Amino acid sequence: MPLLSSLDQRAVVNALRGPGLRLVTPPFTVDIRSTYPIVAEGLMQLYGDYPLAGPDQFTDVQIAVRPHRRLFRPTCVFTSDGFQPFMPLSRPEAFALFEWGLNWCISSQQHSYLIVHAAVLARPNGQAVILPAPPGSGKSTLCAALSLRGWRLLSDELTLIDLDSGSIQPFPRPISLKNASIDVIRDFAPDAHFGPEARNTVKGTIRHLRPGADAIAAGWQHAQPRWVVFPQYRAGAEARLTRLGRAEGFMALAENAFNYLLLRERGFDAFARLVGNADMMRFEYARLDDAIATFAALSDD
Numbered sequence: 001m002p003l004l005s006s007l008d009q010r011a012v013v014n015a016l017r018g019p020g021l022r023l024v025t026p027p028f029t030v031d032i033r034s035t036y037p038i039v040a041e042g043l044m045q046l047y048g049d050y051p052l053a054g055p056d057q058f059t060d061v062q063i064a065v066r067p068h069r070r071l072f073r074p075t076c077v078f079t080s081d082g083f084q085p086f087m088p089l090s091r092p093e094a095f096a097l098f099e100w101g102l103n104w105c106i107s108s109q110q111h112s113y114l115i116v117h118a119a120v121l122a123r124p125n126g127q128a129v130i131l132p133a134p135p136g137s138g139k140s141t142l143c144a145a146l147s148l149r150g151w152r153l154l155s156d157e158l159t160l161i162d163l164d165s166g167s168i169q170p171f172p173r174p175i176s177l178k179n180a181s182i183d184v185i186r187d188f189a190p191d192a193h194f195g196p197e198a199r200n201t202v203k204g205t206i207r208h209l210r211p212g213a214d215a216i217a218a219g220w221q222h223a224q225p226r227w228v229v230f231p232q233y234r235a236g237a238e239a240r241l242t243r244l245g246r247a248e249g250f251m252a253l254a255e256n257a258f259n260y261l262l263l264r265e266r267g268f269d270a271f272a273r274l275v276g277n278a279d280m281m282r283f284e285y286a287r288l289d290d291a292i293a294t295f296a297a298l299s300d301d
Helices: 009-017 037-046 091-109 139-147 180-188 213-217 246-255 265-277 288-300
Strands: 021-025 028-034 061-069 075-080 113-122 127-132 152-155 158-162 175-178 198-201 204-209 224-233 240-243 279-285
Touching: 009 021, 009 028, 009 037, 028 037, 028 091, 037 091, 061 091, 075 091, 091 113, 091 158, 091 198, 091 204, 113 139, 113 265, 127 139, 127 288, 139 152, 139 175, 139 180, 139 224, 139 288, 152 158, 152 213, 175 180, 180 204, 224 246, 224 265, 240 288, 246 265, 246 279, 279 288
Parallel strands: 028 061, 127 224, 224 279
Antiparallel strands: 021 028, 061 075, 113 127, 113 152, 113 158, 175 204, 198 204, 240 279
């Protein structure tokens, strides 16, 4: 399949305005429509290595980011199949709204997986670490740093656990960074590629880090969960892993799941398998270099 990068800017803009830009973000096919130049810009900057869907390919998600009010403080609105899950936002937030909206579509609609609010990355041998954490924990900063130091990005926000095998289906997407984390990763990896900047959002300043082409190309290669690590950034803290009891780990995972209760017995069985097979830990850190060394030693055990 051709990649998005094979299209020029005019073709991307026309597709978004007209029939829709149909993009494969493994394992889903997404139909995207928008009249905002910043959405086209963000897609071209961050999704160039993603395949374009064929005309007969099934579409899993249909979304649009369009103007809501044209006079006096114009805003944009996100819709999925005509449903509007969020309040309108300012026009400069249109691309960030697309990213947040796509996350919402998957977490609220795709129940063939157990979905956890967690980053997940894998080593070359296919063993994966799941990083569940609430906002403000440093999860995405740590995820970005690991993805830039040899770990394959499977997802920054949504860990998709196969209900039958317990393996993890990748959903590689741009990594969302906020406020000071943007400069932290820019200093950590000066050659990293970022998308459009959205200022003064409800989360502060937002930019997305482009995932590596290798992560996207491997978007259909499942990984096996080997570790579940609950990260927490603390200023001045020494990098430290501590073991977590399986019962405590189970409950912490359930608190970060989107559809655990909906899936009932299947969700319980999937978490029980995961907790039984993976090492459960908490992780405190302050310096990314120390965190990278700790995770390198973890994967060498």
